[in-house]
Amino acid sequence: MGEIRLVGTAHVSQASVDEVRSTIEEYQPDVVAIELDKARFAAIRNQGEKPTVNEILKGGNFSELLVQWSLAYIQRKIGMDVGVEPGAEMLAAIEEAEKNNIPIALADRDIRLTLSRFWGGMGIIEKLKLLFAVVGAVAGGGDEEELDIEELTKNQDLIEASIEEFRKFSPKGAAALIGERDAYLTHSLLRLASKNEKVLGIVGAGHVKGIKEYMAKPETLPPFSSLVEQPKGFPWKLAFGVFFVALFAFLILLIGFSGVGLDVLLEAIFYWIIINGVLAAGFTLLAGGHPLSALTAFGVSWLTSLNPFLAAGWFAAITEAKVRKPQASDFQEILDAESFNEMRKVPIFRVVLVAALANVGSTIGTFAYFIFIFPILGIDPTVILADGFSNLISFIEGILPF
Structure with a gap:
């Protein structure tokens, strides 16, 4: 089994961009695993095919789409405030890996499946709470506070506290967005480590603790098949x-x-x-x-x-x-x-x-x-x-x- 090194990042942090570049240069891994799926990888490289209007209408998941677009807007707004494009650290990892001729692995679950499990797993009260929170954030409601992104990436206690708050706010939503993806990312990294001596994982800072816990006790990992099933809750x-x-x-x-x-x-x-x-x-x-x-x-x-x-x-x-x-x-x-x-x-x-x-x-x-x-x-x-x-x-x- 090869060595796995993690870099925990914030998606709108210049410090994360710099750390990703310097770590790849210094560590020279055999493979760089990034927290992206095929669709987001294509999107970040501006190579993705956009769905047609008919596909959106046939899908019928209008509330999910609104939440997805609104969350992307909130992330972009934070990025504009600190002068960094969302996903800049992932793009930096891709560019740095390509410059050093290092293979890139897409370690994350399909975003469509994650959103489907996220939205489908929540009860109506959780969905309403989330929609009100998103509307408030998009509309600019709430107290305006200075957000220190760089401090957030360094302070694991603050990250864990934020995740715990999210779990209290939406237990099932947090399970799909964080807990399940911790497990999925760990499966991806362990699979890569079985074939490579040095694996570098570029993941969001909020996933670092969960991944490390699973790596310390691989027997606690849920079966991979359970993480890729479409939700089958009561209709x-x-x-x-x-x-x-x-x-x-x-x-x-x-x-x-x-x-x-x-x-x-x-x-x-x-x-x-x-x-x-x-x-x-x-x-x-x-x-x-x-x-x-x-x-x-x-x-x-x-x-x-x-x-x-x-x-x-x-x-x-x-x-x-x-x-x-x-x-x-x-x-x-x-x-x-x-x-x-x-x-x-x-x-x-x-x-x-x-x-x-x-x-x-x-x-x-x-x-x-x-x-x-x-x-x-x-x-x-x-x-x-x-x-x-x-x-x-x-x-x-x-x-x-x-």
């Missing part, structure tokens, strides 16, 4: 969708059998269309969507809320894409944006934002309907539901052959 989204469809159908059925009259029944259906449509359209406009996109959201929300396999945001996003006409260059514009307002002006960002917020509006509309429908109709739900249920049972008994 809560589908379950909630089916539940609310069944609840709506049952509610309409009880109102119909309660004897209040056809006009009240039609009014209940009318308000389902209005409440879902208005909120979906309103959130579309809040995202900066075109009026035609808002009209689309209004028109389909009542129906998509009755089908767990459809989403109002998807239809609104298609309309938005037709109107805004995103280009391949939009992805670079998102990366180059210096403010959230600049990001919002980029067509592809607007399309994804419209999709996400239209879905949020439609979901809120579904909850709001069940909360406010009886006060709106001006009827007593206990009487209506009791009478409706009683009449329904009598009807069923009347048609049964026994």
Whole structure:
């Protein structure tokens, strides 16, 4: 087994760039393992193929995309503040390794799988907390404090404290972003060390402790196969969708059998269309969507809320894409944006934002309907539901052959 040396870096630190270059020059490893996957390696070399608008729409992971882009923006903003591009230390490692004719190994897990496990593993409360935190950071909320990136890379206690805070904030999110990747990176480094005498690992400072602990006790490493599986959690989204469809159908059925009259029944259906449509359209406009996109959201929300396999945001996003006409260059514009307002002006960002917020509006509309429908109709739900249920049972008994 070969020797493994780690360099813990900050992704927006000039000191990290300098340390990476000097360590490669001094250590002369047989291979340089960097905390990148194929997609991020291609992106950092400006060689990656950008997804098309159709691929983004078909993927449907609009909230994940927004979080990913927002986190990238936050990292870039920190980089602008300290004068260093995000990922500069990884690019320095690549350039220095190539200059010394040293092979490069990509040691990290596919970013798409990591984000899928990150987002899929979190509960709804964790997701909401994260979204609020990201929105606050992107919008510039919170206390403005001087951030010493160089001190952060040197102070392991501070790094560990930050990671612990993240674990408290989002236990499952931290597991996917940090814990699982500590294990994945360790597997990569040990595999390289089995074939090379000297391996240099360039990883984020937050991974150093976890990697060293796994190296000290390799038997504690989780199986590699468990780190690359797609998450298979309970399909809560589908379950909630089916539940609310069944609840709506049952509610309409009880109102119909309660004897209040056809006009009240039609009014209940009318308000389902209005409440879902208005909120979906309103959130579309809040995202900066075109009026035609808002009209689309209004028109389909009542129906998509009755089908767990459809989403109002998807239809609104298609309309938005037709109107805004995103280009391949939009992805670079998102990366180059210096403010959230600049990001919002980029067509592809607007399309994804419209999709996400239209879905949020439609979901809120579904909850709001069940909360406010009886006060709106001006009827007593206990009487209506009791009478409706009683009449329904009598009807069923009347048609049964026994």
